[in-house]
Amino acid sequence: MKKIFLYIVLSLSVFSTQLFAKELKIHVNGMVCGFCAQGITKKFNARAEISKVDVNLKEKLVTLSTKEGKDIKDEDIRSILKDAGFAVEKIERN
Amino acid sequence: MKRFLLSLILMCPFSSTAFSHPTSYKGALGVMSWNQPWLSDYWVTYSFRSDMALAARYMRMEMPGGRFEVYMPQFDILAKRWNEKEFQGNIYGYAGIGGAQIRSEKGSAILGGIEADIESRSLFALGKIELMRPTVGEIFRHYEIKLGVAPYEAEFNEIASWFMVQYQHHPILLKKQAITPLVRFFYRNVLWETGVSLDGDYQLNLMFHF
Secondary structure (H helix, E strand, C coil), rough: CCCHHHHHHHHHHHHHHCCCCCCEEEECCCCCCCCCHHHHHHHHCCCCCCEEEEEEECCCCEEECCCCCCCCCCCHHHHHHHHHHCCCEEEEEC | HHHHHHHHHHCCCCCCCCCCCCCCCCCEEEEEEEEEEEEEEEEEEEECHHHEEEEEEEEEEEEEEEEEEEEEEEEEEEEEEEEEECEEEEEHHHHHHEEEEEEEEEEEEEEEEEEEEEEECEEEEEEEEEEECCCCCCCCCEEEEEEEEECCCCCCCCEEEEEEEEEEEECCCCCCCCCCCEEEEECCCEEEEECCCCCCCCEEEEEEEE
């Protein structure tokens, strides 16, 4: 009984982490102009997984917040930024 | 910073015409409008890739022989881009073939151009060469250099401001050359710049992308 209970608790805690929204920080090269970077927010906002996009030109950072239980793959991020005309230096996941 | 300045120096021999973003992000529709008393240039572009676009273009030029108009489809390509931490550099090429008219005389024209630019958050430089060979009227050459400085570094959702100086040279137009100080603003997907040349001629340019 204890084992079953422990198993359920452990499963729930692992499962529950998947339900939380994620925050990803993407370091982007070439992002020096707000007018030129509009495509970034447009492209990411069109994704079902994404709840919020923040662009910080000073830090050269695009911060994505995913919806609960959702995630976006690194290759999708790189593809979207390539289509927007930029290059990804690094992706950090919380 | 050193690399940016060196790139700026290397770019100086180029000169170019027109105010344009030949390509934008994939799927973007761009509308660009350049307006001076002796020259109008309108582009509608669709970037089907981030490095390629199709455009519809119309130009009006005032020449000693009368008004010259050109209308054509155009293919734009981003030949090379440098995405660096502190700056972005680009080389574009474009070419088109279409109709031309001077007074009541109609014909066709072929056009090509190369444009290079480099930009950081506070410095900007652009150079372009454009050549058009029509079957009516004279061969049109247009050279331009544009340099800019931002008085402050605007964040993504702030209004950005720039001070620009533009030199253009087009030997066969009514105005052979002009030096025009400009102020440029952009906010989100709208850009506008305006100024008055040293000879007192207005300029107003607008750009949107969707």
